Amino acid sequence: MCMATQAAEEVVDALFESFAARDFERAREFLSDETFSYQSPIESFTDADEFIASISRVGPILERIERCKTFVKGNDVCSVLKIHTTMDRLNAALVVQITTVVDGKITAMEAVFDATEYNKMIVTGV
Numbered sequence: 001m002c003m004a005t006q007a008a009e010e011v012v013d014a015l016f017e018s019f020a021a022r023d024f025e026r027a028r029e030f031l032s033d034e035t036f037s038y039q040s041p042i043e044s045f046t047d048a049d050e051f052i053a054s055i056s057r058v059g060p061i062l063e064r065i066e067r068c069k070t071f072v073k074g075n076d077v078c079s080v081l082k083i084h085t086t087m088d089r090l091n092a093a094l095v096v097q098i099t100t101v102v103d104g105k106i107t108a109m110e111a112v113f114d115a116t117e118y119n120k121m122i123v124t125g126v
Helices: 008-020 024-029 048-056 116-124
Strands: 037-039 062-073 076-085 093-102 105-112
Touching (some): 008 024, 008 062, 024 048
Antiparallel strands (some): 062 076, 093 105
């Protein structure tokens, strides 16, 4: 199916599959070149390439992405995820992400999660 005609949920699924496979070049293909934003408690981006560069640094610690629940309304996909990593402090982080897809491309992502452990690592360097 052509990406321009893919349903929002299919695009988001393909993005998560790319992340899980650590195929960040493929993941980039699902992000809009013109309009893109990402917001989370620890980072924000308005450039898709900068987002991919940042998220690719997580690749070595990512074990898997568990998709717990998905809600779809039009172009918006709300994903409830457990992000499993090799780090004890972050071994199963619960994340809720809202993703907007326009014309087969992701234009906005907002991730909500408890950033306490991330912030502790930044402050203490652990």
